[in-house]
Amino acid sequence: MLKVPEEYRVKSGQLASTAEIGNNGCFLVPFESYTFTVIVSDGMDWDHVSVSLNNRTPNWKEMCFIKELFFGKDDCVVQYHPSEGEYVNNHEHCLHLWKSQKVDMPVPPSILVGIK
Secondary structure (H helix, E strand, O other): OOOOOOHOOOOOOOOOOOOOHHOOEEEEEOOOOOOEEEEOOOOOEEEEEEEEOOOOOOOOHHHHHHHHHHHOOOOOOEOOOOOOOOOOOOOOEEEEEEEOOOOOOOOOHHHHOOOO
């Protein structure tokens, strides 16, 4: 289930929002020596979290941190690789996490990834 850390919500300036609009908004999230810009929305039956840094793309460890901050440990969220005709790239160093609000995401058996 999507959740937002209110302490990191941007409350002034162009990307400002308040808790009154729910999970939607921009959040500046510190992690180690970086601060992520995270934009969250929950419209059209999808929970969406975009994560970016100014100078590089977030790595696996950082995306795991963001996933657990904005979703539950037992939630399955995905990063899509759409067909080329559907590409949208508004920020060179941005990745997206998605979770359907209507259906559980299918997940392959873990043995197909490797041995636990």
